[in-house]
Amino acid sequence: MANSTKYVDREIPQISLANFDERIDEVTSQLCDAAENTGFFAIVDHGLAPADVAAMFVLSERFFRLPDAVKATVPWNLGNVGWERESQVRPSTGAPDRKESYQLQFGENMVGHEGASLWLRDEHLPGFRDRCLVFMHRVQRVSERLMVCLARGLGFEGDDYFIKYHDASKPTCQSVMRLLHYFETPHRDDDGQVHHRAGAHADWGFLTLLFEKKGQSGLEICPGREMVSEHNALEDAAWSKVHFVPGSIVCNIGDLLMSWSDDRFKSTFHRVKAPCGEPGDYYGERFSIAFFNQPCKDALIQGPLKKYPLVTGEQFNAKAMSTQFAALQAKAAAEREDMLKSTSSNTAVSVKV
Numbered sequence: 001m002a003n004s005t006k007y008v009d010r011e012i013p014q015i016s017l018a019n020f021d022e023r024i025d026e027v028t029s030q031l032c033d034a035a036e037n038t039g040f041f042a043i044v045d046h047g048l049a050p051a052d053v054a055a056m057f058v059l060s061e062r063f064f065r066l067p068d069a070v071k072a073t074v075p076w077n078l079g080n081v082g083w084e085r086e087s088q089v090r091p092s093t094g095a096p097d098r099k100e101s102y103q104l105q106f107g108e109n110m111v112g113h114e115g116a117s118l119w120l121r122d123e124h125l126p127g128f129r130d131r132c133l134v135f136m137h138r139v140q141r142v143s144e145r146l147m148v149c150l151a152r153g154l155g156f157e158g159d160d161y162f163i164k165y166h167d168a169s170k171p172t173c174q175s176v177m178r179l180l181h182y183f184e185t186p187h188r189d190d191d192g193q194v195h196h197r198a199g200a201h202a203d204w205g206f207l208t209l210l211f212e213k214k215g216q217s218g219l220e221i222c223p224g225r226e227m228v229s230e231h232n233a234l235e236d237a238a239w240s241k242v243h244f245v246p247g248s249i250v251c252n253i254g255d256l257l258m259s260w261s262d263d264r265f266k267s268t269f270h271r272v273k274a275p276c277g278e279p280g281d282y283y284g285e286r287f288s289i290a291f292f293n294q295p296c297k298d299a300l301i302q303g304p305l306k307k308y309p310l311v312t313g314e315q316f317n318a319k320a321m322s323t324q325f326a327a328l329q330a331k332a333a334a335e336r337e338d339m340l341k342s343t344s345s346n347t348a349v350s351v352k353v
Contacts, residue, residue, distance in 0.1 A: 005239060005278065006237070006238045007238065007239055007240065007241065008240055009240065010038060010221070010223070010240040012041060012042055012240075013033070013034040013038070013042070014042045014043075014044060014245065015027060015034065015041055015042070015043050016044050016045045017043055017044070017045050017046050017047070017142075017145060018045035020145055024148070027149055028148075028149040028152050028153055031146065031149045031150065031153065032149070032150070035153070035253050035257075035261075035264075035265035035266065036264060037266070038221070038223050038266070039221075039252055039258075039266035039267055040250065040252045040253075040270070041250075041251055041252075042248040042249065042251065043142075043248065043249050044245070044248050046142050046145075046249055047138075048138055048249070050246075052135065052138065055131075056131075056132075056135045056211070056289060057211070057213060057287055057289065059125070059128065059131055059132070060102075060181075060287060060289060061181075061287055063102060063120065063125060063179060064100065064179070064287075066124060066125070068085065070120075070124050071083045071085075071102070071120075073120070073121070073124075074102070074119065074120055077112050077113070077118070079105075079109055079111070079112075080103060080105070080174070080321060081103050081104065081105050081109060081110055081112075081118050082103060082112065082118045083100065083101070083102045083103075084100065084101055085099075085100040086098065086099070086100065088101075090196070090199030090200065090201050091201075093196045093200075095196050095199070097182075097197060097199060097272075098182060098183050098185065098196055098197050099181060099182040099197060099272075100181050101181070102179045103177075103178045103179075104132055104176065104177045104179070105173070105174070105175065105177075106136065106168045106169075106175065107168075107169070107171060108171045109171070109173070109174070132177065136168075136177050137168065139177070139209055139291045140166075140168050140175070140291075142209065142249070143291065143293050144163050144166075146251065147161075147162035147163050147293075148160075148162075148163070150162060150257070150265075151163075154260075154261055154264070154303075154304060156304070162206070165295045165296055165299035165300075165301075165313070166206065166293055166296065166299075170296050172296040172297040172298050172314075173296050174296060174317055175292060175294050176291075176294060177289065177290070177292075178289070178290045178291075178292065179289055180287065180289065180290060181285065181286075181287055182197045182198070182218075182285065182286035182287075183285065184285050185275050185284075187275070187283060197218060197271075197272040197273065197274055197275075198271055199271060200222065200237075200269050200270070201269065201270070202225070202254070202255055202268065202269050202270070203252060203254035203255065203267065203292065204254055204255045204317070204320035204321075205254040205255075205257075205293060205317075205320075206254055206256045206257045206293040206295060207251060207253060207293045208252050208290055208291065208292050209249050209250075209290070209291040209293075210249065210250040210251070210252070210289070210291075211249060211288060211290075211291075212250065213244075213287055213288070214244055214246065215244075215282075216244075216282060216284070216286040216288075217241070217244065217273075217280065217282045218272040218273045218275075218282055218286060219270065219271075220240060220241050220242060220270060220273050221252075221268050221269070221270045222238065222239050222240070222268065222269045222270065222271075223266060223269075224268075224269075225258075225267065225268065225269070226263065226266075228255050228258040228263060228267060228308075239271075241280075242270075252267075252268060252270065253265045253266055253268070254267050254292070256294070256295065256301065259303065259307075259308045260302070260303050261303055261304075262304060262305040262306075262307040262308070263307065264303075272286065294317060295313035296313050297312065297313050297314035297317075298312060298313065298314070299313035300312060301316060
């Protein structure tokens, strides 16, 4: 793999949100240009305090340091919330990512079987839920500024066009904050294997905001898709490293926005590199936080040119999850079926007695 990986330098645009209201036309132009060409950009002067981001990383790490038995009390389920470990298999690799994650949503969506809460209980991490929600709402407000620019750039009527479809106060909201922990990786010479951290993929949602930590490198991008249904020839791809910029948030367009823009904005393939002996490879633990803006279930999605059929947010997410989380969905469905059988059996015994 080390000999076959090709790299090229690509500029990741850096866009300042300072004096946003006065500069909204300038920001819109810069944002749309980045969305059309690389699908990736970094925002600065976004209003999130570095101390708040650092505190969220501390809280995330404290969660992942808990025993697996504790984390398993909030298991991933078909609502796309909860904790999973080495369960996401990327179609590009056919192997599980070497990571664990905890997916969080707003309001009423954080429930599992029989209405059990999928928020970690305070007895394990006091204040975890409240602190996460405060941070999520702050990131939501940053996202909404970007949504104003994207709506203007696409010519949709009203600055709130995308905002109303991503309303975090609605029970149908599907946006997710994902806490991520990539495991320390053995050197290739130790066992001769490639330990995939996050295999090449495109995000399926609307817009992703990613928080990273200094010194924990690995994010790479591979632009080139012209249609949302098109896939890069990743075997011969030329990748570009995304370098960490202190205080920035790395953003990328997802498949949903690519189709919503009639393929004008590009959803770019990216990965968290599997270390394999190339210069600059990072083998240690990696923590990141991704905020996936995903439309409410009842959102009506169709671009200005109507290039693709109209779908709802629920339909789009369901189709995407069937690919990206197929293994997890099968496991969750099997567990639910076993639970229902057990409940049915116990009920039958009770009636007989």
